[in-house]
Amino acid sequence: MNKVNFRKSLTPLYVYPKICKYSDIIEDAESFLKPLNDGDIGENNELLVYIHIPFCKNLCLYCSYYKEPLHQYTDNVIEELIESYIKEIEMYANFGFFRNKVLKAIQIGGGTPTDIDTKLIVRLIDTVKAYFGTSQCELIGMEGNAATLQNLDSLKNLQKAGVSKISFGVQTFNEELRKKLNIKTKIDDIYSAAYNIKLAGINQIAVDLMINLPDQTEEQLLEDAQKIVAIDPDYIDVYGLNVFPNTRFKKILDGKTLFEEFPDDMRYLKAYQTIKRELLRYGYQQVMVFTYAKPGLKASIYERLFFSSNLLGIGPSSRSYLSGISFRNVSSVDGYLQSISKGKFPIECGNYASENEKDERKVVFFPNLLKCKKYDGIEKWEKEFNYLIKKGLVKELDDCYVLTDEGCLWPGNISRMFFSDEQIRKHNVSFFQSVINKDNPYNQDKMGI
Numbered sequence: 001m002n003k004v005n006f007r008k009s010l011t012p013l014y015v016y017p018k019i020c021k022y023s024d025i026i027e028d029a030e031s032f033l034k035p036l037n038d039g040d041i042g043e044n045n046e047l048l049v050y051i052h053i054p055f056c057k058n059l060c061l062y063c064s065y066y067k068e069p070l071h072q073y074t075d076n077v078i079e080e081l082i083e084s085y086i087k088e089i090e091m092y093a094n095f096g097f098f099r100n101k102v103l104k105a106i107q108i109g110g111g112t113p114t115d116i117d118t119k120l121i122v123r124l125i126d127t128v129k130a131y132f133g134t135s136q137c138e139l140i141g142m143e144g145n146a147a148t149l150q151n152l153d154s155l156k157n158l159q160k161a162g163v164s165k166i167s168f169g170v171q172t173f174n175e176e177l178r179k180k181l182n183i184k185t186k187i188d189d190i191y192s193a194a195y196n197i198k199l200a201g202i203n204q205i206a207v208d209l210m211i212n213l214p215d216q217t218e219e220q221l222l223e224d225a226q227k228i229v230a231i232d233p234d235y236i237d238v239y240g241l242n243v244f245p246n247t248r249f250k251k252i253l254d255g256k257t258l259f260e261e262f263p264d265d266m267r268y269l270k271a272y273q274t275i276k277r278e279l280l281r282y283g284y285q286q287v288m289v290f291t292y293a294k295p296g297l298k299a300s301i302y303e304r305l306f307f308s309s310n311l312l313g314i315g316p317s318s319r320s321y322l323s324g325i326s327f328r329n330v331s332s333v334d335g336y337l338q339s340i341s342k343g344k345f346p347i348e349c350g351n352y353a354s355e356n357e358k359d360e361r362k363v364v365f366f367p368n369l370l371k372c373k374k375y376d377g378i379e380k381w382e383k384e385f386n387y388l389i390k391k392g393l394v395k396e397l398d399d400c401y402v403l404t405d406e407g408c409l410w411p412g413n414i415s416r417m418f419f420s421d422e423q424i425r426k427h428n429v430s431f432f433q434s435v436i437n438k439d440n441p442y443n444q445d446k447m448g449i
Contacts, residue, residue, distance in 0.1 A: 010412035042323025114144035
């Protein structure tokens with residue numbers, strides 16, 4: 001059984017097994033993807049499609065997702081990129097693997113998808129529909145920025161294309177803190193964006209809050225909870241701040257000139273408890289470890305299936321997991337365009353999950369989902385679950401294991417209880433290689449450097 005430190009909060013897990021660009025380099029993507037020619041690979045027929053739009057009009061100080069300044073790219077290059085996305089989708093659709101797959105959800109993220117022309121987004125949605133079908137697709141979701149969710153006609157076009165959920169970041173309502181974090185969106189834009197989304201007939205709104213921000217006080221958190229509920233969102237996602245080595249944000253924090261109070265584990269744990277208490281008091285229910293929803297709503301189908309179904313990622317830096325074939329695209333618009341123009345898959349790194357790693361995914365990801373259903377073979381983790389039960393982090397029910405309130409504070413730590421020795425080693429080595437190579441360890445690229 002892995003020895004995990006429960007005195008330091010560890011980052012929640014969204015990828016397993018680990019993909020490392022230093023040790024998992026893919027030289028021949030076509031050969032790597034050859035198993036997808038077999039339509040019978042894997043038992044799970046559910047498919048999610050994620051499309052990454054990397055452009056942002058403004059680069060927030062804390063964000064480590066792959067993105068590019070929109071002003072550096074002409075309309076022609078952006079249209080060329082969208083055409084390349086369409087080609088990538090077509091290339092994957094030719095694999096026998098996808099013949100019997102059932103598309104359950106499409107998610108368009110970034111970056112800021114709403115920063116580019118809505119017509120281009122609609123083209124991408126129509127392409128996915130054409131190649132994978134949407135007879136059983138339950139959700140087309142899209143991320144945006146409140147500042148670019150002001151055009152009602154554009155929102156109506158998205159609604160006509162099938163978009164049923166839009167999410168955007170609030171992070172905090174505190175003006176001083178927003179300024180320090182280089183968040184340019186105005187508070188008024190947040191309220192008008194929510195109003196416009198509903199007016200356009202889009203069914204659901206999700207908003208993001210961040211906790212453990214530097215200089216963030218409990219009073220500010222209470223105000224954030226009150227104001228975000230007033231927007232009347234269907235979902236509220238609460239994320240703890242991650243500060244990665246080598247980044248400009250880390251250097252700013254270390255310089256101790258812009259902020260007076262700094263992120264740490266105790267501040268995070270207290271902030272998590274404060275926000276959770278307040279959102280529950282306002283009538284929201286916890287549906288995932290970081291997600292709260294209006295009564296009667298489940299977590300979205302995309303979030304529920306993300307950890308167990310097939311995921312096809314399209315665009316620069318996007319990740320895929322297809323029945324054990326795990327890979328990540330190159331984090332470069334130019335590199336992506338060059339690969340597609342040559343008829344090659346733009347994969348930078350990847351690996352094949354072992355049978356043991358496929359099994360480990362079922363328990364590694366369960367803290368994000370709040371519970372783990374019992375299944376044939378779960379008894380191999382009896383020692384780990386008994387340890388977690390004894391510590392008061394998990395409780396056992398007849399058909400599942402569920403996180404306790406205390407367990408919700410430690411999802412990343414609990415996940416690591418179920419790591420194989422090889423994955424522990426790989427995570428550690430990958431992190432240190434990123435630091436040595438002056439990369440951002442999150443995506444092993446130069447974001448925020």
